[in-house]
Amino acid sequence: MNEPIKKIAVLTSGGDAPGMNAAIRAVVRACTYYRIECIGVYRGYQGLIEGDFESLSARHVSNIINKGGTILKTARSLEFKTKEGREKAYKNLKKAGVGAIVVIGGDGTFTGGLKFIKEFNFPLVGIPCTIDNDIYGTDNTIGYDTALNTVVEVIDKIRDTASSHNRLFFIEVMGRDAGFIALNTGIGAGAEEILIPEKNLGLDRLVESLNKSRERGKTSSIVVVSEGDKIGKNVFELADYINENFPDYDIRVSVLGHMQRGGSPSCFDRVLASRLGVAAVEELLDKSTGIMVGFTNKKISKVHLDKAIKMNNDINKELLKVAEIISV
Amino acid sequence: MNEPIKKIAVLTSGGDAPGMNAAIRAVVRACTYYRIECIGVYRGYQGLIEGDFESLSARHVSNIINKGGTILKTARSLEFKTKEGREKAYKNLKKAGVGAIVVIGGDGTFTGGLKFIKEFNFPLVGIPCTIDNDIYGTDNTIGYDTALNTVVEVIDKIRDTASSHNRLFFIEVMGRDAGFIALNTGIGAGAEEILIPEKNLGLDRLVESLNKSRERGKTSSIVVVSEGDKIGKNVFELADYINENFPDYDIRVSVLGHMQRGGSPSCFDRVLASRLGVAAVEELLDKSTGIMVGFTNKKISKVHLDKAIKMNNDINKELLKVAEIISV
Amino acid sequence: MNEPIKKIAVLTSGGDAPGMNAAIRAVVRACTYYRIECIGVYRGYQGLIEGDFESLSARHVSNIINKGGTILKTARSLEFKTKEGREKAYKNLKKAGVGAIVVIGGDGTFTGGLKFIKEFNFPLVGIPCTIDNDIYGTDNTIGYDTALNTVVEVIDKIRDTASSHNRLFFIEVMGRDAGFIALNTGIGAGAEEILIPEKNLGLDRLVESLNKSRERGKTSSIVVVSEGDKIGKNVFELADYINENFPDYDIRVSVLGHMQRGGSPSCFDRVLASRLGVAAVEELLDKSTGIMVGFTNKKISKVHLDKAIKMNNDINKELLKVAEIISV
Amino acid sequence: MNEPIKKIAVLTSGGDAPGMNAAIRAVVRACTYYRIECIGVYRGYQGLIEGDFESLSARHVSNIINKGGTILKTARSLEFKTKEGREKAYKNLKKAGVGAIVVIGGDGTFTGGLKFIKEFNFPLVGIPCTIDNDIYGTDNTIGYDTALNTVVEVIDKIRDTASSHNRLFFIEVMGRDAGFIALNTGIGAGAEEILIPEKNLGLDRLVESLNKSRERGKTSSIVVVSEGDKIGKNVFELADYINENFPDYDIRVSVLGHMQRGGSPSCFDRVLASRLGVAAVEELLDKSTGIMVGFTNKKISKVHLDKAIKMNNDINKELLKVAEIISV
Known part of the structure; x- marks a missing residue:
């Protein structure tokens, strides 16, 4: 050369x-x-x-x-x-x-x-x-920066409907091995709970946390879940599990998917x-x-x-x- | 009174x-x-x-x-x-x-x-x-007008990634009994195919249409599906069916969900x-x-x-x- | 033929x-x-x-x-x-x-x-x-529909800063002979006053209206002005005139200009x-x-x-x- | 304490x-x-x-x-x-x-x-x-990061109309003593020229640069100007000066103003x-x-x-x- x-x-x-x-x-x-x-x-x-x-x-x-x-x-x-x-x-x-x-x-x-x-x-x-x-x-x-903005803009929209209905939303975001998107967008979108691979808090902690939210009078909640979260369940199984523990909650799941890769x-x-x-x-x-x-x-x-x-x-x-x- | x-x-x-x-x-x-x-x-x-x-x-x-x-x-x-x-x-x-x-x-x-x-x-x-x-x-x-804009903005983003990868995307939008959102956003986002309850074109027509697209050299496609589409399959089953017929296609599904209800x-x-x-x-x-x-x-x-x-x-x-x- | x-x-x-x-x-x-x-x-x-x-x-x-x-x-x-x-x-x-x-x-x-x-x-x-x-x-x-959305999105941003500062903003939008953009975006953005060619309310009415707003305790205001407004003054002269009548107001002008023609x-x-x-x-x-x-x-x-x-x-x-x- | x-x-x-x-x-x-x-x-x-x-x-x-x-x-x-x-x-x-x-x-x-x-x-x-x-x-x-995004989104819109018309646009952005917004948004929006307080290139350089652009066949141009630019002229005077030197150019000015402070x-x-x-x-x-x-x-x-x-x-x-x- x-x-x-x-x-x-x-x-x-x-x-x-x-x-x-x-x-x-x-x-x-x-x-x-x-x-x-x-x-x-x-x-x-x-x-x-x-x-x-x-x-x-x-x-x-x-x-x-x-x-x-x-x-x-x-x-x-x-x-x-x-x-x-x-x-x-x-x-x-x-x-x-x-x-x-x-x-x-x-x-x-x-x-x-x-x-x-x-x-x-x-x-x-x-x-x-x-x-x-x-x-x-x-x-x-x-x-990365663009994807963070795309995700918080979508969660802002979902929060509109979540808080109008007193609902609990599980939102899955990208990040197979790393929870950077989930952690940052969870903070940025004001999520009540964030589940990432790096911090396995276990299902019990999640149930406990949701219980506390309820006690404080929070009637709607956003849980941001990294797709690679190691809690051992995918986001739909997670929602089902929580539903069993909180039968009175109106729970919804949203998988953001490929839109996170696009955009200006x-x-x-x-x-x-x-x-x-x-x-x-x-x-x-x-x-x-x-x-x-x-x-x-x-x-x-x-x-x-x-x-x-x-x-x-x-x-x-x-x-x-x-x-x-x-x-x- | x-x-x-x-x-x-x-x-x-x-x-x-x-x-x-x-x-x-x-x-x-x-x-x-x-x-x-x-x-x-x-x-x-x-x-x-x-x-x-x-x-x-x-x-x-x-x-x-x-x-x-x-x-x-x-x-x-x-x-x-x-x-x-x-x-x-x-x-x-x-x-x-x-x-x-x-x-x-x-x-x-x-x-x-x-x-x-x-x-x-x-x-x-x-x-x-x-x-x-x-x-x-x-x-x-x-x-309704806001939801249309929300949907086309998201599909615009998905198209960025679809056309970068030569992928086929099935995108499910809201509209349980009526395909207004799907039809208008399908046109607005330039979708290659639109599936709505009011116009059951059947799976054969869809396969035929995708075949034609391929012949014309289209390497990526967006199919917008109304959640109430009467084709008898949900969007994931639909994707599976197409996958069997087009094993070489890289197929993805995106369910837009509740974000369609929110936003300014x-x-x-x-x-x-x-x-x-x-x-x-x-x-x-x-x-x-x-x-x-x-x-x-x-x-x-x-x-x-x-x-x-x-x-x-x-x-x-x-x-x-x-x-x-x-x-x- | x-x-x-x-x-x-x-x-x-x-x-x-x-x-x-x-x-x-x-x-x-x-x-x-x-x-x-x-x-x-x-x-x-x-x-x-x-x-x-x-x-x-x-x-x-x-x-x-x-x-x-x-x-x-x-x-x-x-x-x-x-x-x-x-x-x-x-x-x-x-x-x-x-x-x-x-x-x-x-x-x-x-x-x-x-x-x-x-x-x-x-x-x-x-x-x-x-x-x-x-x-x-x-x-x-x-x-037209796109321009309306572009304008209300910008006025939404200006309102953030207007209400943080208790300011009065004059915002000029396009529409040389017709006030359609001004009227619709004025309503859509919640403007306190709208000045359009078709409805010459005169400067006195504007002063009166701003006085009323003040009495009701409104501390910030948005006035949307059509560029073709026949009030006989351009938006800067208008702001100057109001400034003389309301010396304690913090008045700003924004001319939206050509961005109104662009965008997806x-x-x-x-x-x-x-x-x-x-x-x-x-x-x-x-x-x-x-x-x-x-x-x-x-x-x-x-x-x-x-x-x-x-x-x-x-x-x-x-x-x-x-x-x-x-x-x- | x-x-x-x-x-x-x-x-x-x-x-x-x-x-x-x-x-x-x-x-x-x-x-x-x-x-x-x-x-x-x-x-x-x-x-x-x-x-x-x-x-x-x-x-x-x-x-x-x-x-x-x-x-x-x-x-x-x-x-x-x-x-x-x-x-x-x-x-x-x-x-x-x-x-x-x-x-x-x-x-x-x-x-x-x-x-x-x-x-x-x-x-x-x-x-x-x-x-x-x-x-x-x-x-x-x-x-700061939000303002950068606000500005590039607006310039993207102005570029749509600039390139449709073969126009030269002077766009003034905020930054009284520092050209950070102008420099970053100028790069981010693909501006042909950026004028900031820290880098006084003088009017001759600007004329020369526009001449070069023209020779290369660029028919529309965006010049981003920091409000504190030390070139000794405000953005309107600048546009007038260039207009004298390039009488055949269709020149427009846009002052972005307070919208830069607002927004989510x-x-x-x-x-x-x-x-x-x-x-x-x-x-x-x-x-x-x-x-x-x-x-x-x-x-x-x-x-x-x-x-x-x-x-x-x-x-x-x-x-x-x-x-x-x-x-x-």
Whole structure:
């Protein structure tokens, strides 16, 4: 890799998140700024294997900063998990004269990228973009802030009807392994109880807490449940269990689902995506590889991809306590 | 009822809808304007039975026009379905000096109201307020327009992720007996297929339609399903059935649920609620009873409550055809 | 015009409005449905003169139903006001084999269209699309409903700060010759006073009304002013005048401006645009010309273009009274 | 101050910001949690002087976390700038048995608070709440994140109409002494040029930049201008100047104004307000005074009030460069 990079490829992979387009736009425009060509790869690693490439100019990415989804589409590629698949991808990149690649996504995206680097020593930098905020080495992943706003806006609506009817609502939000969305939106939406994987309070505690709420005269309640909550029941079973214990309660369940991934990105996510897109290109031009660019303590940061994947962000204890204090 | 009315009561009943607060506000302010007292009744007919009343001034209803839900709360009252219950309600109204009542709600609300009028000859006027738009005698029920906007905003978000992933989404929207929400939001959100009770196209037609979409190269699709669709399957069974026929499709289901009832009302619903609230009070002062005020052909209209309940709004054939043409 | 139409052109002209894209989409898809070609004309009548045409397929208009603005762009063409300009336009249409045209816009658009029809007997149908709702022959113009929602959402925000500070706000909204936006958003946002061209209450009445508000203890107020209000002063002069009379008031002015034209269309506007786009194509195929399609009393309607332009929609007296009653 | 605190007062002062209510709620609930009484003070320091107090329970602050504005209202008090005013305030606090106070606001609020502490040694802790983000000692002030989202949503709408018409828009946003809002929303909304106090690029540079845009074929442009921009002209004069240099441009101006202060707070601002409200109470119970609680590097932080006021947050150079790169 001693000759200067003339072309940089960019792809989005894994679950989509708001801000992916803003990140693509920043990568393309940084390439334009530094006078190198930018190649868009469609459908993530699968498009790499199939050679589904398109040269992208600053014009191609006009008016996409505010759009949800990804103009490059995303997919989960089984073929890229095989040696043969990755070889095809490498050949396509070389054939197209691509000297480095930016991969935008989360855990799975970076795992695939790491393998690719190890096998072919191909310069690759990752940009963390997932609504779950479960990547180590950045204070925020792109998309997380937007998802939080989407969820609290929906819960605000559900609270209108919950409090008009004196109802108890169980609301399931995304976050398979981490309860960041549940904890923050639970606090933000003023939920009476929050159930997250990191803090198994058990069903007894939930029953106790609902009893207390009732004693204090609270006639409607919102319980936010992380989809990965380890209480051993899904949200419908949970509702059934509570219903047995509180037969007089009018209980409803709402699973927010995929709407959490869509929508126009928040200003924060647009700016974050713009910064990280520029930083990723600059890192590649500086001969970096195998890293993820992130945003830590209000500055651009970088971390090795394997660290980004393997280490965990811990749930903040102070925030857990705030949740408890604030729901009195 | 020869003596002039000095107090008018107001209540909200049944499922809540955006604009209930705007309607309450209009009733209260019309009372103030015409120099009569307004009595708020909490929790619908149940509060009537329990005498859960509060005198409302113009100040009480400041800054509520933009709020979802209902400050008077709503409930479904089993007791009001009994003669004894209704007698208690009547006595409470007489004791409080109330001369007439405005009931804000839908079908069930008006059915209860009709019984009450027949038994006690108590002046009562209804205001149609339900997201389902299934009341005869008004072009729009209060809350319907807002619910349409809520639904298309959510489907817009889901489409972001659907088209990024080439997925097929089944989205269930409210509307137990009528497909108005599904048909309008299906068109408004650009859905590829719309399933409503009024137009049973059968599973074969759906499969055929999805096949056609695929042939035309559509790689992601949105199917909007009315919860009352008569296809004989709920939305999850439907998705399973399609999955068997299209094993290569990545199919997801989203049930929008109660968020459709909440949220800040649209300008249209706020203005409609303001008009109907004023009209209801004026009708009572004009000695009307047993009617519902509505909005027909851009004018205030009125219809007998039994007609409002028993007759149906038909799904517009022109609109069904537009749905077909537009989804090519 | 005895041979069947094989190509239909479509353009947007004048001030843009939310729903223009939804209307374009419907025209294109109706053409596809009826197996005729659709030609998009860029920048309104100016593009007609310059031959700035592009053939549009159903694919071109995917995912635009929810976008503000117009993918065909719009402009005001001085050249089309000349005979020479219109001749060029006609020649371009003939050369391209276009047999009829759909023009999407308001007053000015239809005036230009009428001249064109008279000179060249070229089949033309209009679709009313302007936020002002000032076109005769349709209950709603496309874009009006969305603009109402945009305005009330902004006034809701301003009210937050107005009531936190006990301030008096003058808010200028669009509507040069008609006060529809001001009247409806004034009611919808709970404004204390509404100033519209149709109802010159004079400055004395405004001072009197503000005095009354103060007596009733209202410490913050919102006055919605239509930009075309005939009170003889612009909104800043108005604020100055009131300031002289109420030196202790903390008065602020906000001119909402062009944001009122943008934004994702409401469900109502998307459905209306879909219906009118289909209807316009069907009318042309039925040999209609010189008409505007509209929506009246929940049905598709049509009106001659000269009537659409010359006649006025009157401000509803009942609505004026509601505004008065509701602001007590 | 050796006896334990039994009552804590809370007030909001200065310009209002989204999240003030969430902060009040957190202070009240933290007091409840720690079993002390919370006293709400109306209209900031003026209410302190007038003894306009109310005891607040957890119930009083139900359902306000999502509301813009402040239930305690805010004001700028001239009287509190006098020794006599502050003495009255002190006496009122002592009379009411208040042992400490939380002041929620910005620069001016803290300046007043500092004087009060120095004169009366009264325990006081500040919470930074202003949309301008111009307080030292916290990564974010409460309200800033929401204001950013409000602004980009509005610019997104203006861009719809700007690009439909090929127009040049000057959009003035808040930020008297600091360009944080302009810089971040300019990047977030994809503005072609951003004018902020910290970076005087001069009119020549702006003309040059617009010339370049034109050469690249950009036909519409958004220029975001901070109200405190030091270019020596207000936004209207600026537009006039550009108009002289580009007579063929269709130039419009939009001053966003007070809407930027209102609206439902973002999830981030709600959570931040909840954390800082709890932290402020805990600090007072720990005998802290004269400090502001903040949020730095994802942790609760504290800083002396005089430092919070006197020191500046610098505009990030990396961000300035991103703005330049991204607008190519």
